[in-house]
Amino acid sequence: GIPNVGKSSFINKMVKKNRARVEDRPGVTRGNQWYTIAKNLEMLDTPGVLWPKFDDKVVGEHLAFTGAVKDQILDIELLAVRLLDFLKELKPADFITRFKLENEDIDNIESYELLKMIGKKRGMLVSGGEIDTERAAIMLLDEFRSAKLGRITVEMPQGR
Structure with a gap:
């Protein structure tokens, strides 16, 4: 596997x-x-195995969301933005509650802006009040991987 x-x-x-x-x-x-x-x-x-190349970019992203692809070889902020794109469509209740997004129209917020909003709500600021989006991205991915955003399936078997 x-x-x-x-x-x-x-x-x-x-x-x-x-x-x-x-x-x-x-x-x-x-x-x-x-x-x-x-x-x-x-x-x-056995150790996990990956095939060397993905024909479908989305399959690779989904594996990266789970941590099956090392974060060190990816743009972590871009990966977090892609995860937010996925979560915005799914709208899992635990995600909405955890980041206090109940009153937000997340469909109309660009995912990078949503990442900044989440970072700000978590107090991830650097000097000058700028939001540390890399830190927010790492936190988002960690919380997704540890199921703190809910038990979320990124892919369903074909035919469902």
């Missing part, structure tokens, strides 16, 4: 112990590791 989808967490559930190392970031499992589940059942935990 792709990085950070819960392969190690699933194995821990099956073993009923925390034997496989788990963190909220990709790349923790570095090699193949076998775990005995029952007398005649073993499971193999």
Whole structure:
């Protein structure tokens, strides 16, 4: 599976112990590791794999939203703006409540301006009262990845 989808967490559930190392970031499992589940059942935990190139830019963005693509190779602010584009269409209640956007017409606010608004509401200011949009972007992505904005599925299986 792709990085950070819960392969190690699933194995821990099956073993009923925390034997496989788990963190909220990709790349923790570095090699193949076998775990005995029952007398005649073993499971193999493997590092996540990604195919080298995405034919569809949106698929790559969705993977980046989840943290499956390293943030260091992306423009984090652009990724956060694209996530806000996605969230504005979905309008998850936890997102609206968490950032106190109940009285805002988010459909008519450009996503970069929305990022600035969120940063301002969180007090992410630098000298001169300017909003630290990079810090706001990192916070937004962290909160999305830790499900603080709600349990959000970025892609549905085809045919649904």
